[in-house]
Amino acid sequence: MxxxxxxxxxxxxxxxxxxxxxxxxxxxxxxxxxxxxxGRIITGGQIGGGRWQILDWRTGVRLAHGDRPESYNEARARLDPEHRWQHVDRIAHEIEMSxxxxxxxxxxxxxxxxxxxxxxxxxxxxxxxxxxxxxxxxxxxxxxxxxx
Structure with a gap:
């Protein structure tokens, strides 16, 4: 059309x-x-029922997952002790559209x-x-x- x-x-x-x-x-x-x-760009987070996952944003590879919300922060601290990972959503929220x-x-x-x-x-x-x-x-x- x-x-x-x-x-x-x-x-x-x-x-x-x-x-x-x-x-x-x-x-x-x-x-x-x-x-x-x-640094590394990640995605993922809560997926329901207390379950969560962390994915590599570029490849989609699952880096960690769990079924207790509190274990998410534990996994992040263990896998990224230098705090060099950034969630892709955070990057997007930091940039304002004119x-x-x-x-x-x-x-x-x-x-x-x-x-x-x-x-x-x-x-x-x-x-x-x-x-x-x-x-x-x-x-x-x-x-x-x-x-x-």
Missing amino acids: EFSMPDPVRVHVRKILRAYGEVSEAETAKIQEIEAAG EPAPTDGVPPSLAQALREWVDSRGTSNEEIAEVAGWDVAEVARCLGYEND
Whole structure:
């Protein structure tokens, strides 16, 4: 399906994507900095019923797991005594996205709705690309994930 999009909407969606792209680039740079200094990026955490796991973010390899919440901190202390591991979510939360500049012809309420639409994992990269007039790979690069 091809969308006919007014230019101001297209321009504003591109501004939103560029703002996300800046965040994605900053996250990548921070991750590279941590890894270059000998750190490791991890993911995981609570998975339900007191169970938890720690995964290597790059490889997905499970580094530790357990079934008591208090054993998580014990495992972290044992596996990372120098505190060089960073959870990927913490890195993402440390980087703030700048608010795109207003776009002539896009009222503030529509600008907010467009941001929420782009931000929704329920919105496909294909739809965003169609509205932005960009290819899907560029949208995925800006957003830092594939959400097909």
